[in-house]
Amino acid sequence: MISIIDYDAGNIKSVEKALIHLGQEAVITTDPELILNSDGVILPGVGAFGDAMARLKSRGLDQVIRQVAERKIPLLGICLGLQLLFESSEESPGVQGLGLLKGRILRIPDQEGLKIPHMGWNSIKTKEGSRLFKDIPPESYVYFVHSYYLSAEDPEDVAAVTHYSTTIHAAVEHDQIYACQFHPEKSSSVGLRILQNFIRLTGNSAEKEPGK
DSSP: OEEEEOSSOSSHHHHHHHHHHTTOOEEEEOOHHHHHTSSEEEEOOOSOHHHHHHHHHHTTHHHHHHHHHHTTOOEEEETHHHHHTSSOBTTSTTOOOOOSSOEEEEEOOOOTTOOSSEEEEEEOEEOTTOSTTTTOOTTOEEEEEESEEEEESOGGGEEEEEEESEEEEEEEEETTEEEESSOGGGSHHHHHHHHHHHHHHTTOOOSSOTTO
16 A cells, blocks of 8 residues: 655655545555554655644644655655755745755746746656666656755665756656656556556556556
């Protein structure tokens, strides 16, 4: 079973729907015991960094997520969920993130002809040997919605990059922590394949193939 952490993040139901489509048992929950006994955990997210951290802390979920990482339960952050895994964000000065990984969350630089927030499909370059992107074709397109982006401190953590005004670290892998700035649940068959790879990393296997 995979737990989807519930903190009014916005895209929770679409993540659940994608997992169910893949034949995976999933539950939306705030229950620490349930989360810590899951095969895998997903931290989704759409919204502001500071508001999200406040909601996680008010429910004690920040400490639960740290325990998930300590116990090496596979953890997948999506969009804002990726950003929350880091220490801080320019979006919310003075607010501390979960601090599980090192890097900076910065505002996408203005560039003539480009709109912010970045909304739409971009191709990604994936790292050879990435577990999350196993069997994903080179330069695959995925769907982004964000105004802030990750610049990871350790290049070894970076599993995928894209370019939109600047180089964006689009995905990371570190031990059993995985995260995507884009939305795999909205990225068609490629996104479903990424979610299926995460399911397999939890020790489960999805019953349905992406696109079926």
